[in-house]
Amino acid sequence: MTTPRDLLIIAMDMESSRPVERGDLSLALAAAETIDLLGGDDIALTEGRIVPGLERAMADLLLDEAVSSLTRTEPYESVGDWLWRRGRGLSETYLTALEAEGLLTRRRRRHWLLVRDDGFELVDSPARRVASSRWAADEPVLAALGEAVGIRDQQAGESPGTAGDGVEAVLDALNDALSELSAERQRRARRRQDAAADNVQRGY
Template sequence: MTTPQDLFLVSLDVPGEPPVEQGDLSLALAGAELADLLGARALTLDGERIVPGPALATGDRMLDAAQAALKRQEPYETAEDWLWRRGEGLAAAYRDALDAEGQLSGKRQGLFRRAGRDAAADTPARRHAADRWWSREPVLAALAATLGIEADRPAQAPADEAVLTVVATVGDAVTELGAVRERRRIENAAFDNIWRAP
């Protein structure tokens, strides 16, 4: 299992307050992909820019797709730009991939069947994610914290400087997206008030 898969499952199975927004989760999943690709040495960071390494088979379809999506020409993409570009709709893509493998409901789904999509089930993927979560694995815990999912005891910070940069970038992006949502909420409320005014 990969860090993005584990993070997705933790977002379902560990209560957070408030519940995790899909846009925030998508950004964090894109960051988790970067963390795993850093660990596999499929890329490095030069400051905040993603420098792709040689193409490697990771053994995971979603990570391979992430690696294939890396921009391989200079000037390389920044981690922030990657989060916004790769993150679009990524939570739904992970949900569908895990659901199709039977890791959400415990039953493999056919192309046209969708039953109990997010129903908790005791699956190998969920057990793996829970083990990583309760052991306070630093990368998973740090990315979950950007979503407001906090462990009952603190985890160590990731040791890798590049991973710390990714986590900080995810945190900034989630904060920015939250500010955009709040601004839209205020604008919509003001618009509604104008229409309601006598």
């Protein structure tokens, strides 16, 4: 299993203080992929940009897809731009992959907090147990990603420390992207509220 797969399983398995938005999770999955690629020396970070290493086949198909889509010409791509590009619809991609692997089953009624109209349910599997063990051990990277999307309560303990400037740079870029996405949601909500108020004044 990989960090993004473990993160998705935990997002489905754990209760959180607020629903996990699909956009937030997609960005976090892209960040998790980036951290795994850093750990495998498939990429390096130079002045906030992702420098690809030698392209090689990855054991995980989704990580292989990520590597194949890296920008391989200078000045390369910033971490933030990569998270936005790679993260687009990534939660759906991972859900589809886990369903195809038999790790999820569909059901109409949902209890977990990832926002969807039709729900998925985790099946009991070694992958689920590995992710749960990693989460229970408070593994730093997984804990930091969970905290970023709200499935780990920061008040429950100190913020997890992560090793390496590269990992910290990815997490910083993720938090910036999440803040930007949250601000955009607030702007859209205000526009809807303003439009609703205008309709009331006009008698609609």
